[in-house]
Amino acid sequence: MRDVAVIGIGCTNFGEVWESSFRDLFVTAGALALEDAGLSGETIDAMYVGNMSAGRFIEQEHIGALIADYAGLTTTHIPSTRVEAACASGGLAFRQAVIAVASGMEDIVVAAGVEKMTDVEPGASTDALTGAADREWEGFIGATFPGLYAMIATDYMNRYPLTREDLALVPVKNHKNGANNPIAQFRQEITVDTVLNSTLVADPLRLFDCSPITDGAAAVIVAPLERAREFTDTPIKILATAQASDTIALHDRRDISTLDATIAAGERAFRMARVEHKDIDLVEVHDCFSIAEICAIEDLGFCRKGEAGWFTREGETQIGGKIPVNTSGGLKSCGHPVGATGIKQVCEVVQQLRGEAGKRQVNGAKIGMTHNVGGTGATVAVHILGV
Amino acid sequence: MSVARFWRKIPQRYNLIGTKCLTCGRYFYPPRTFCPLCRRDGKIVEHEFSGRGKVITFTVIRSSSDQFEHLTPYVLAIIELEEGSRVTAQVVTSPEEIKIGMQVKRIFRKISTDGESGVIHYGTKFTPL
Ligand SMILES: [Zn+2]
Numbered sequence: 001m002r003d004v005a006v007i008g009i010g011c012t013n014f015g016e017v018w019e020s021s022f023r024d025l026f027v028t029a030g031a032l033a034l035e036d037a038g039l040s041g042e043t044i045d046a047m048y049v050g051n052m053s054a055g056r057f058i059e060q061e062h063i064g065a066l067i068a069d070y071a072g073l074t075t076t077h078i079p080s081t082r083v084e085a086a087c088a089s090g091g092l093a094f095r096q097a098v099i100a101v102a103s104g105m106e107d108i109v110v111a112a113g114v115e116k117m118t119d120v121e122p123g124a125s126t127d128a129l130t131g132a133a134d135r136e137w138e139g140f141i142g143a144t145f146p147g148l149y150a151m152i153a154t155d156y157m158n159r160y161p162l163t164r165e166d167l168a169l170v171p172v173k174n175h176k177n178g179a180n181n182p183i184a185q186f187r188q189e190i191t192v193d194t195v196l197n198s199t200l201v202a203d204p205l206r207l208f209d210c211s212p213i214t215d216g217a218a219a220v221i222v223a224p225l226e227r228a229r230e231f232t233d234t235p236i237k238i239l240a241t242a243q244a245s246d247t248i249a250l251h252d253r254r255d256i257s258t259l260d261a262t263i264a265a266g267e268r269a270f271r272m273a274r275v276e277h278k279d280i281d282l283v284e285v286h287d288c289f290s291i292a293e294i295c296a297i298e299d300l301g302f303c304r305k306g307e308a309g310w311f312t313r314e315g316e317t318q319i320g321g322k323i324p325v326n327t328s329g330g331l332k333s334c335g336h337p338v339g340a341t342g343i344k345q346v347c348e349v350v351q352q353l354r355g356e357a358g359k360r361q362v363n364g365a366k367i368g369m370t371h372n373v374g375g376t377g378a379t380v381a382v383h384i385l386g387v
Numbered sequence: 388m389s390v391a392r393f394w395r396k397i398p399q400r401y402n403l404i405g406t407k408c409l410t411c412g413r414y415f416y417p418p419r420t421f422c423p424l425c426r427r428d429g430k431i432v433e434h435e436f437s438g439r440g441k442v443i444t445f446t447v448i449r450s451s452s453d454q455f456e457h458l459t460p461y462v463l464a465i466i467e468l469e470e471g472s473r474v475t476a477q478v479v480t481s482p483e484e485i486k487i488g489m490q491v492k493r494i495f496r497k498i499s500t501d502g503e504s505g506v507i508h509y510g511t512k513f514t515p516l
Contacts, residue, residue, distance in 0.1 A: 127452035136396070137417040138475045141498065141510070142448065142455045147463050150446035158444070158487050202463075203447040203482070249417075251465045251473040256444055 001102045003225035005235035006385065008037025009347040014216035014335030015185040022058050022116040023070045029217035029340075030071050030112060037221045037231045041072055044221075045106040047080040048096040050089030050113035051339035056128035058116050067112065086132030087288060089113060090218070090342025091372030091381030095241045097222050098383075107224060113340035114217035125213050129338070132375040134249040146210055146289065148250050148376045150202035153291040155256040157204065160306035162294065164204060168195035169312050170290040171208050171332045177319065178329020180359035185214055185335030195290075209290040214335035218343035220350070234354045239273035239367070240384040242266070250376045259377035262299035266382050269369070270301075273384040277301055280384070281365040282352055283323060284345035286373035287330040293317075296371055297325060300382070319362055327352060327360045342372035342381060353387045400510040403493055405472065407434035414470035438493035439516070440468040447482040454499045466491060466513055477512045490516040 010032025012025050020028070026049070034041065049067050054060045068080035083093040090113030097111035117125055130139040133148055156162060172192055178184035190208065198207040228235030244264035247253055254260055270276070283300065287293035294308040302323045303311040311317065317325040328334045328348035331341060349368035351357045367386040373379070398404050405416030409430040413422065416436050422429030445464035448455070455461070462478045462485045478485055479494065491513040498510040 123453035141475050142477050143463055143475055144448060144451050147446050147448045151444045151465055154446060155444035200449045251475050
């Protein structure tokens with residue numbers, strides 16, 4: 001296997017971008033990534049694009065071809081492939097691109113992610129997202145996505161010392177980071193009271209525990225490490241790519257409050273990268289809901305099971321803490337265009353390792369991790385990158 | 388959900404009919420036709436569940452998709468059936484009453500109405516014992 005590096009990144013602004021279409025979004029992200037790598041389109045060998053549900057959100061399938069077409073790549077007829085794993089679609093697209101280059105099959109590969117979610121009514125987007133869970137035995141019964149994570153939160157808070165206030169500290173911290181991220185959907189800081197006074201969505205989760213509905217796209221370009229310096233002075237090496245699966249339905253999990261797929265993907269990634277927890281300078285975790293960040297930092301092994309509330313309260317997940325979590329603002333503040341999120345996480349880690357993260361920079365960051373979850377934990381992708 | 392897709396599973400949804408693996412003795416509801424533990428050595432037969440169980444975790448859904456919005460707030464829970472299998476279901480009780488460990492039994496209820504076709508879907512909910 002060859003070593004692989006990220007040589008370019010690009011990300012649109014995240015938010016309710018009513019003036020931009022699905023096509024506008026990915027063309028913008030792709031162009032930014034090419035510009036960042038100093039590449040022109042004809043050098044691209046292949047493309048993987050993460051997208052969860054264009055069929056439901058904009059009634060368009062066949063996204064691989066559409067993207068190649070509007071990115072102006074029809075003259076070279078490159079292979080362009082859509083990858084779908086609900087909210088982990090982006091993470092899996094990135095992994096496919098890395099594998100394609102590592103194998104020696106391709107040289108310059110684009111991994112992109114895109115989702116246009118605000119062209120449908122909120123009820124319709126809620127229903128589309130429920131497709132990430134078990135439609136027949138969860139969705140049909142009346143389960144919603146926030147409802148499933150709420151049942152994780154109920155179970156967790158019944159078994160471990162996590163107060164409602166502790167849980168609120170997760171979005172408070174993520175908004176604080178997102179306020180310094182120019183692409184973030186919500187750039188204002190919030191307080192614990194903002195969270196506790198927001199509308200109940202599914203007890204005990206409130207509106208400010210939930211990531212928003214977002215339009216956005218992100219793209220990264222990967223190449224063999226040995227060629228990376230042709231394109232950039234700051235190649236970021238991929239130290240590990242890992243993926244794991246679990247039961248589609250939450251009720252079939254070994255433990256309601258543990259994402260075994262996170263544990264499996266995390267362990268595989270640490271083994272592949274040959275690094276330890278203390279070596280990781282920052283991690284982007286999948287905080288689709290506040291409770292998801294609590295579970296993620298435990299299941300990745302940054303603290304013990306049941307201690308994430310205390311760990312968060314002590315400030316260990318803030319920039320300057322033991323392990324800065326979600327410096328981008330996370331899904332909560334930066335926004336969550338589901339197919340694009342896994343790629344955006346990679347963009348954030350690359351910016352941090354290049355030292356280009358501005359006010360949210362983790363000083364001297366050398367190694368970063370991404371953690372992207374599909375559904376309630378049925379798919380997890382974990383990547384470790386380093387300089 | 389399409390009429391065919393729903394009707395296909397009517398016995399399972401109406402009467403809590405799942406499956407059982409004779410090789411390892413595990414019960415499956417929702418039904419599985421392949422035992423994840425025994426794999427090719429598994430021997431799957433139909434099994435009608437007793438319908439009694441207890442609440443493992445729960446939430447109160449305050450905001451839902453179009454099909455369920457009119458029911459809000461409603462209680463959603465993961466129920467561990469007596470036989471050991473777990474299932475997601477609505478519990479017909481108030482948000483104040485529901486708690487972890489509550490003993491429940493199955494009841495036959497309307498689950499949703501399909502807005503476009505007007506078809507009413509029935510299935511299993513649970514009620515406190
Ligand atoms: Zn068996």
